[in-house]
Amino acid sequence: xxxxxxxxxxxxxxxxxxxxxxxxxxxxxxxxxxxxxxxxxxxxxxxxxxxxxxxxxxxxxxxxxxxxxxxxxxxxxxxxxxxxxxxxxxxxxxxxxxxxxxxxxxxxxxxxxxxxxxxxxxxxxxxxxxxxxxxxxxxxxxxxxxxxxxxxxxxxxxxxxxxxxxxxxxxxxxxxxxxxxxxxxxxxxxxxxxxxxxxxxxxxxxxxxxxxxxxxxxxxxxxxxxxxxxxxxxxxxxxxxxxxxxxxxxxxxxxxxxxxxxxxxxxxxxxxxxxxxxxxxxxxxxxxxxxxxxxxxxxxxxxxxxxxxxxxxxxxxxxxxxxxxxxxxxxxxxxxxxxxxxxxxxxxxxxxxxxxxxxxxxxxxxxxxxxxxx
Amino acid sequence: xxxxxxxxxxxxxxxxxxxxxxxxxxxxxxxxxxxxxxxxxxxxxxxxxxxxxxxxxxxxxxxxxxxxxxxxxxxxxxxxxxxxxxxxxxxxxxxxxxxxxxxxxxxxxxxxxxxxxxxxxxxxxxxxxxxxxxxxxxxxxxxxxxxxxxxxxxxxxxxxxxxxxxxxxxxxxxxxxxxxxxxxxxxxxxxxxxxxxxxxxxxxxxxxxxxxxxxxxxxxxxxxxxxxxxxxxxxxxxxxxxxxxxxxxxxxxxxxxxxxxxxxxxxxxxxxxxxxxxxxxxxxxxxxxxxxxxxxxxxxxxxxxxxxxxxxxxxxxxxxxxxxxxxxxxxxxxxxxxxxxxxxxxxxxxxxxxxxxxxxxxxxxxxxxxxxxxxxxxxxxxxxxxxxxxxxxxxxxxxxxxxxxxxxxxxxxxxxxxxxxxxxxxxxxxxxxxxxxxxxxxxxxxxxxxxxxxxxxxxxxxxxxxxxxxxxxxxxxxxxxxxxxxxxxxxxxxxxxxxxxxxxxxxxxxxxxxxxxxxxxxxxxxx
Numbered sequence: 001x002x003x004x005x006x007x008x009x010x011x012x013x014x015x016x017x018x019x020x021x022x023x024x025x026x027x028x029x030x031x032x033x034x035x036x037x038x039x040x041x042x043x044x045x046x047x048x049x050x051x052x053x054x055x056x057x058x059x060x061x062x063x064x065x066x067x068x069x070x071x072x073x074x075x076x077x078x079x080x081x082x083x084x085x086x087x088x089x090x091x092x093x094x095x096x097x098x099x100x101x102x103x104x105x106x107x108x109x110x111x112x113x114x115x116x117x118x119x120x121x122x123x124x125x126x127x128x129x130x131x132x133x134x135x136x137x138x139x140x141x142x143x144x145x146x147x148x149x150x151x152x153x154x155x156x157x158x159x160x161x162x163x164x165x166x167x168x169x170x171x172x173x174x175x176x177x178x179x180x181x182x183x184x185x186x187x188x189x190x191x192x193x194x195x196x197x198x199x200x201x202x203x204x205x206x207x208x209x210x211x212x213x214x215x216x217x218x219x220x221x222x223x224x225x226x227x228x229x230x231x232x233x234x235x236x237x238x239x240x241x242x243x244x245x246x247x248x249x250x251x252x253x254x255x256x257x258x259x260x261x262x263x264x265x266x267x268x269x270x271x272x273x274x275x276x277x278x279x280x281x282x283x284x285x286x287x288x289x290x291x292x293x294x295x296x297x298x299x300x301x302x303x304x305x306x307x308x309x310x311x312x313x314x315x316x317x318x319x320x321x322x323x324x325x326x327x328x329x330x331x332x333x334x335x336x337x338x339x340x341x342x343x344x345x346x347x348x349x350x351x352x353x354x355x356x357x358x359x360x361x362x363x364x365x366x367x368x369x370x371x372x373x374x
Numbered sequence: 375x376x377x378x379x380x381x382x383x384x385x386x387x388x389x390x391x392x393x394x395x396x397x398x399x400x401x402x403x404x405x406x407x408x409x410x411x412x413x414x415x416x417x418x419x420x421x422x423x424x425x426x427x428x429x430x431x432x433x434x435x436x437x438x439x440x441x442x443x444x445x446x447x448x449x450x451x452x453x454x455x456x457x458x459x460x461x462x463x464x465x466x467x468x469x470x471x472x473x474x475x476x477x478x479x480x481x482x483x484x485x486x487x488x489x490x491x492x493x494x495x496x497x498x499x500x501x502x503x504x505x506x507x508x509x510x511x512x513x514x515x516x517x518x519x520x521x522x523x524x525x526x527x528x529x530x531x532x533x534x535x536x537x538x539x540x541x542x543x544x545x546x547x548x549x550x551x552x553x554x555x556x557x558x559x560x561x562x563x564x565x566x567x568x569x570x571x572x573x574x575x576x577x578x579x580x581x582x583x584x585x586x587x588x589x590x591x592x593x594x595x596x597x598x599x600x601x602x603x604x605x606x607x608x609x610x611x612x613x614x615x616x617x618x619x620x621x622x623x624x625x626x627x628x629x630x631x632x633x634x635x636x637x638x639x640x641x642x643x644x645x646x647x648x649x650x651x652x653x654x655x656x657x658x659x660x661x662x663x664x665x666x667x668x669x670x671x672x673x674x675x676x677x678x679x680x681x682x683x684x685x686x687x688x689x690x691x692x693x694x695x696x697x698x699x700x701x702x703x704x705x706x707x708x709x710x711x712x713x714x715x716x717x718x719x720x721x722x723x724x725x726x727x728x729x730x731x732x733x734x735x736x737x738x739x740x741x742x743x744x745x746x747x748x749x750x751x752x753x754x755x756x757x758x759x760x761x762x763x764x765x766x767x768x769x770x771x772x773x774x775x776x777x778x779x780x781x782x783x784x785x786x787x788x789x790x791x792x793x794x795x796x797x798x799x800x801x802x803x804x805x806x807x808x809x810x811x812x813x814x815x816x817x818x819x820x821x822x823x824x825x826x827x828x829x830x831x832x833x834x835x836x837x838x839x840x841x842x843x844x845x846x847x848x849x850x851x852x853x854x855x856x857x858x859x860x861x862x863x864x865x866x867x868x869x870x871x872x873x874x875x876x877x878x879x880x881x882x883x884x885x886x887x888x889x890x891x892x893x894x895x896x897x898x899x900x901x
Contacts, residue, residue, distance in 0.1 A: 024834045027818040029754060037754075044751045051741035058712055059734060065715040066730070071652070078717035081654040090709045091702060098698045101748065106691060108750040113687040128527075153830060155436040163435065164832050188523040189617060191682060191757060195823040200753045202683045204618060205522065206611020209684035222832075226757040226825040228516045230523060231442040234828030298443070300510045301529060327612070330527050 030195065033217045033242075037198025039108040047101060054097075112199065115210045118180030120173065126183075126190030126203035126225070128330065129232035129289060132337070133171045136182075138252055140259040143337070144169045145285055146235050153235075165222040170239035174248035175218050183209040187332060191227035194238055202227055215242040230330075232289055265341040266364040272348070275361055279349025282342040287350075290330065295354040301330060306354040315351070315360055319370055322347055335371055340364035389891050398493075401485035403470045404889060406492050408788070410467030411781075413495060415857070417459030418774075420503070422850050424452040429812075429846040432839050437830055445829035446514035447506065453517025457635065458542050459499055461769065464777045465638040466491075466549045469577050472784060473553065475882035475889060476571045478562030478898045483555035491548035498541035505531035516827060518628070521609030521620040525601045532602060536595045543588045550584035553577055562881070564900035568659065571880055575662050576641030579669045583630045583637070586673070590627040594620065618683050625676035633672045636736075636768060637665060639776025640707060643729050645880070646783050647711050650726035651718030652877035657710040664703035664710075671700050681752045690749050697747035701740070708737050723875070724798040728779035731771055731806055739767030742817065757827075760820025766813045770849075771806075778805070778856070785863050786870035790888030793863040801859060804852040811845025 031041040069075040123134040123141070134141030144167045151157040153164075160166070173179050183192055185203040193200035194213075201211040215221075223238040243251070284293060287305075291297045295306035305311045310318050322343060325333035334343060344364040351358040390396045390405065400406060427448045431439045440448070470488065474481055482488045505512040510529035513519065524532060557578045561570070570578075597620075600606040607613025609620045648655045655661065677685055677693040685693070711733050720726070742764040746752050755761060778801075785793050815838035820826075824835045831839065873883040881900070885893050 025818075025837060026822045026834065029821040036750075040750050040754055043748055044745065044754070047745050047748055047751065051744060055737065055741065058708060058737065061716060062712045062730075062733070065712070065718065066720060069651075069716070069718050069720050071719040071721045075717075075719045077651065077653040077719040079653075080717075081656050081658070081714075083713075086713070087657055087660050087706070091706060094702050094705050098701060102695060102698060105694065105748045105750055109690060109694070110687060112750060112753070113690075153437055155438065159435060159833060162832070164830060188527050189520060193825070195754065198754060200682050200756055204611075204683065206615075206617065207684065223823065224825050224828070228446070228520070228523065228827045230527060231446060231514070233446075234442065234825075234830050 032196040032198050033215055033219070033221070034197050034213050036108070036112055036213065037196060039104075039111070040198045043105055043108060046104070050097060050101065112211075115180050115212045117178065118212060119177040121180045121182060122171065122173070123182045123184070124192055124203060126185035126187075126192070126229065126236075127332065127337070128187050128230050129225075129236040131171075131190075131192070131236065131238060132186075133169075135252070135255075138256060140255050142169050142255075143285075144171065144239070146237060148235075162222065164235065165224070165237045165239065167237055167239045170220070170241045172241045172243060172248060172251050173215065174245045175215050175242050176245070178212055178214045181211045181213070183211065186337075187330070188229045189227050190225050190229045190236070192223075192238055193226045194221050194223035194240055196221045196223075197240075200226055215240075218242050218244060262339050262341070265339065266368050268341075268364070270341075270344070270361075270363050272352075272361050275345045275348040275363075276352060277345075278341065279345035279347075280353070282338070282346050283349050283353075286334065286338065286342070287346060295350070295356070305350050306356060311350045312356050312358055315347075315358075315362060318347055318351065319343075319362060319367065323367070323371060340367040340371070343367045399489070401481070401489050402891065403474050403482045403485070403488065404788075404891065406482075406488050407467045407469075407471030409492055410463050410470060410495075413492075414460050414464035414467055414777075417455050417463070417499065419853065419857075421452050421455035421460055422853060424448045424455070425846060426850050428452060429843040431829055432831070433843040434840065435831055435833055435836050440829070442829045443511060443514060446516075446827070447512040449827055450513045450516055450519075451502075451506070454502065454513070455499070456769075457517060457631070458539075459495075459502075461635045461773045461777070462546065463495060465577075465580070465635075465773075466546075468573075468638065468642070468777070468780050468784075469549075469553055471788065472882060473556055473574055473577060474560070475787075475885065475893060476574050476880055477557065477560060477565055478881045478894045478900065479556060479560035480892065480894050482552050483560055484552045487548050488552055491545045491552065494541050494545040494548075498538045498545065501534050501541070502538040505529075505534050508534070518624060519598075520624075521598060521601070521617050522611075525598050525609055528602065533599065536599045536602075539595045540592055543592045546584050547588050550581035550588075553581040554585075557581075562894070562897045562900050568662070569900065571641075572644035572655065572658070572661055573638070573641035576637040576644075576665050579665050580634050580637045583634050583669055583672070587627040587630045587634075590623060591631075594623040594627065597623075618680075621680050621683060622676065625679045626673070628679065629676045630669070630672040632765075632768070633668060635773045636776075637669070639732070639773050639780075640665065642776050642780040642783070643711065643732050646725045646729040646779050647714050647733075649783070649875050649877045649879070650721050650723060650729070651715045652720075653714060653718035655710070656713035656716075657706070660706055661710055664706040667703040668700060671696060671703070675700065678747060678749075678752070681749050682756050694747060694749040698744065701744050701747075704740055708733060708740070719877075721876075723782075724793075724795065724802055725779045725783035727799065727802045728775045728782065731802070732775045732779060735767055735771030735775070735810075739764055739772060742767065755820060757825055758820035759816040759824045759826055762826050763813050763816035763820060766816070770809050770813065775805075778802075781860070783875075784882075785860070786874040787882060787887050787889055789864045789867075790870055790886075791863050791867035792870050792874060793859055793867065797855065797859050797862075801852060801855045804855070805849055808845050808847075808849030808852055812842050812849050813845070815839075815842045815845075 029041055029044055031038050121136050123136050125132040131144045147166050147168050148164050152159045183201050183203040185205045190203040191200055192203055197213045199211050201209050219242055221240045225236045290302040291305050297304035310321055323335035325331050341364045344362050344367045348361040431445055508531040512531055513535045515524040557574055597608040601608050607615035609615050609617050644655055675697045678697040746755050782798055819835055819838050824831055870887040872886050
């Protein structure tokens with residue numbers, strides 16, 4: 001990924017701290033890889049230079065006064081304190097500049113809002129603290145989670161190149177196609193941003209927002225959630241891989257086959273060991289952020305599961321809270337997020353890990369029946 | 375009549391009561407002003423300490439000092455304390471001290487309410503700060519407390535936070551009523567509205583803004599209270615509510631609020647620059663109209679904080695144009711200040727240094743504000759460190775430098791002593807360098823793609839974050855020097871004359887320094 005942008009607009013900061021070989025002193029926005037991001041970059045640079053020009057004039061006159069009209073230089077104060085012509089001029093000239101600025105801004109904005117005639121529609125759903133991407137015309141979808149190890153965040157391991165900007169399943173899109181995004185959220189407001197695409201849109205529960213992009217250059221593009229969404233707001237990156245169209249088609253075929261396989265998992269006969277093994281992994285991905293890897297939680301917002309009344313009590317209540325969530329709390333309804341195999345594995349794992357020795361288990365088939373009877 | 379009235383007046387020519395009751399029961403505008411200022415500075419140090427925690431965590435990538443939960447509590451409390459605890463009370467303190475002296479009034483119009491509106495504040499902040507020690511921690515949803523993060527997903531202490539906001543709001547509204555009543559009714563004979571000092575004008579307009587928007591803030595937190603405790607669904611989509619409604623209501627308060635924090639500073643700067651330029655303020659009446667225009671426009675631009683929530687394109691365009699228009703009256707003010715300095719006879723005592731830095735750096739904040747107004751570009755800037763840089767540039771060298779400039783300007787009047795000019799200039803230069811070092815690199819971070827409100831960041835942001843933290847530590851530590859300067863000035867120093875600044879004009883300079891406990895019991899005549 002490109003890290004060194006053009007050093008246009010290097011302000012005093014750029015002059016004070018010259019670039020070191022190992023350091024990244026990027027000071028400006030990057031033009032990005034889409035038409036929109038290039039338009040935005042041009043708007044940004046235009047308004048920037050207008051501001052610089054105004055600044056040079058205003059501060060120039062000010063510094064001239066500071067230099068030439070000092071009392072210590074024997075300056076005597078003049079007596080003027082009004083001048084209608086000057087006052088009218090410095091009201092009208094900025095107005096003209098603003099109108100000139102508003103014209104290209106309006107054009108870009110109207111273009112950004114034109115989500116018609118898209119080739120591919122992807123639904124993006126924000127969750128605390130991961131993204132779900134659903135290819136709504138292709139009938140599959142998946143979650144995208146941060147993969148940076150906790151040891152790197154906790155400084156026990158050297159940080160990798162894409163520290164905090166790496167995920168298990170990136171979004172994959174074909175180059176040259178108009179992609180329409182439908183954004184929403186499951187819990188709190190999130191915001192989906194890839195700087196190189198030049199769009200950022202909030203994902204809001206109960207709303208569906210639209211946005212679009214067309215990426216011309218293949219590559220991996222990285223961004224982050226940009227609306228404060230709770231404790232792991234800084235840990236839900238966005239990664240998008242733009243690939244040539246054939247590669248995209250192959251990938252879609254693979255994903256569809258995998259989705260079919262997942263559905264078959266529900267029908268399989270599972271042993272306790274298999275469920276526990278799958279459960280440990282699924283728990284780490286989906287539950288540990290709040291309830292912690294050792295089940296100790298972070299009370300009162302995130303209760304402990306170790307020794308909890310639900311995890312060690314009636315299994316029906318346990319299934320209910322995992323599948324349907326608990327309204328009014330941060331506990332989400334996982335029924336729609338996870339497949340039956342993962343739900344069964346997680347519930348079984350929670351009942352039999354960290355000293356919770358209930359000994360019972362629930363199979364994916366039972367979860368399937370439970371979800372259907374509702 | 376006169377004989378009786380005179381004896382009566384004689385009886386009441388006394389000084390302050392002694393002991394704690396002087397402060398608890400006082401109705402004297404000078405005592406209350408002093409208490410507001412001390413309270414504000416205390417909150418400034420507390421909010422600043424939290425900023426130091428934030429900058430220490432962001433010194434390097436990785437989590438070193440605090441966990442994300444606590445980091446979010448720090449950003450939230452830092453914002454709330456600085457806005458409601460430090461900046462707003464400081465201006466109310468200045469208003470209390472200076473408005474009666476500037477308009478030739480014996481006191482504020484409603485002195486008992488004045489006492490009450492001050493003493494509500496420590497109560498409100500005691501509640502707010504105590505949430506840090508509650509189970510589940512303090513509010514952690516940012517000072518903008520967007521629902522549903524602050525309602526359905528908020529910590530149990532949110533209800534206490536709401537109560538604290540209500541009390542602060544009551545205090546602010548009472549303070550504003552007092553300012554309006556004083557300015558409209560108690561001006562000395564001959565002082566027409568268009569002869570009032572600019573500081574009085576900007577405060578009058580600010581007070582109307584406060585009365586207009588503090589009830590809106592109270593409304594939005596009350597809706598939160600209902601959602602959290604009484605099962606309503608104002609902001610809960612699952613119950614048919616609307617999370618975006620929260621943002622509309624909040625920013626309808628929030629945008630005028632940012633002018634509440636800057637207009638009084640505009641006023642103070644408009645007193646200070648003419649004084650040290652030894653030349654009358656350029657374009658007095660256009661200054662008044664520009665302030666009024668800014669205040670009116672501030673009600674029409676709230677959705678520019680919400681360009682990414684999916685406002686329809688027509689709304690987007692309206693709010694973009696309206697926001698850009700604010701640049702015009704703001705520009706007029708800056709041009710007027712520069713024109714005041716032009717061909718003046720300038721000296722550079724500390725208040726003037728802070729005032730000049732105010733004009734330059736506030737203008738830089740204004741420029742980035744203009745950039746943010748361009749809606750398409752805002753999609754890239756929104757919720758990044760570019761925004762953090764922008765609002766710190768208008769609030770730190772804007773509001774806070776305005777307060778420092780005012781404090782140095784009027785300290786001789788308050789204490790009767792001159793402050794230590796060398797120390798004060800050191801305070802200025804260290805603050806100036808520290809502040810720019812802390813906040814200028816944030817522009818770069820935001821443009822490079824760093825979101826705000828994150829406790830940890832990708833490696834390409836490491837260098838500028840370190841620079842920024844060093845600047846922040848420098849700025850933070852420097853403020854202890856201000857405490858030293860003020861204490862030193864209060865306890866002694868060179869005797870200040872009634873008018874310590876050669877170019878100063880106005881009624882406040884016609885009374886002795888320190889200002890007697892009771893002033894203008896007989897109204898002065900203004901020609």
